[in-house]
Amino acid sequence: MAVNFSESRTKENLMKAFAGESQARNRYTIAAKKAEDEGMHTIAAVFRYTADQERAHAERYYALLKELAGETIHIDGSYPVDQQETLAELLRAAQHNEHEEYEDVYQAFGDAASEEGFHEAASAFYQIAEVEHVHEERFGKLAEMLENDTYYGGGSVTKWICTNCGYIHEGNQAPKFCPVCRYAQGYFLPYDFACYRGE
Ligand SMILES: [Fe+2]
Ligand SMILES: [Fe+2]
Structure with a gap:
């Protein structure tokens, strides 16, 4: 109609x-x-x-x-x-x-x-x-x-990206500070959520 x-x-x-x-x-x-x-x-x-x-x-x-x-x-x-x-x-x-x-x-x-x-x-x-x-x-x-308190580790995530400098960390826990740019853990993003991964 x-x-x-x-x-x-x-x-x-x-x-x-x-x-x-x-x-x-x-x-x-x-x-x-x-x-x-x-x-x-x-x-x-x-x-x-x-x-x-x-x-x-x-x-x-x-x-x-x-x-x-x-x-x-x-x-x-x-x-x-x-x-x-x-x-x-x-x-x-x-x-x-x-x-x-x-x-x-x-x-x-x-x-x-x-x-x-x-x-x-x-x-x-x-x-x-x-x-x-x-x-x-x-x-x-x-x-x-x-x-579950697993955003920075202890769960299924094994890869994070520093959203300040792009450093990628693999392991069980996001680092407390980025080894490259020294920004705090709060800048680390579980890698699956990252845009522009180029994969
Ligand atoms: Fe919307
Ligand atoms: Fe929406």
């Missing part, structure tokens, strides 16, 4: 998604600051990296609202107060929200857009849902390592 965009549910869903992504970006940026304060620089980097992707999602949804430029869209929505005390709890909260976006919210928005005949919007919802699934998994793995 083709629907006029200005009277569509999709218009509202795009604005809800824009609001949700915008808040996710800020929540992750705030969480990154907390991680920095605790010396967990690579957890901070993952939060910032993900925050940037949420900005990209917001930008995509916003672009799809362009034909309503100058108008105001009213939405009702529920948004989380994720101010948990520990990084592990913040990661779990983020994981939970990403899961909801992936499994429920964006599937429903995609289905509504398909029904209303807005196929570009439908694709955006479905494709971004897949990205949120990746976010969910990444946050979950990090949370688990913090909960």
Whole structure:
């Protein structure tokens, strides 16, 4: 059933998604600051990296609202107060929200857009849902390592990269200080999470 965009549910869903992504970006940026304060620089980097992707999602949804430029869209929505005390709890909260976006919210928005005949919007919802699934998994793995205290050793990780200088360490434990640049352990990232590995 083709629907006029200005009277569509999709218009509202795009604005809800824009609001949700915008808040996710800020929540992750705030969480990154907390991680920095605790010396967990690579957890901070993952939060910032993900925050940037949420900005990209917001930008995509916003672009799809362009034909309503100058108008105001009213939405009702529920948004989380994720101010948990520990990084592990913040990661779990983020994981939970990403899961909801992936499994429920964006599937429903995609289905509504398909029904209303807005196929570009439908694709955006479905494709971004897949990205949120990746976010969910990444946050979950990090949370688990913090909960088990295996982020820097004692678990299955046997390779870390110093995110300051690029030194790669293999062993059972990330070094307390990087032997190359002398930066603290908080700059070591389990290698599986590193971007641009060239493998
Ligand atoms: Fe997103
Ligand atoms: Fe996400």
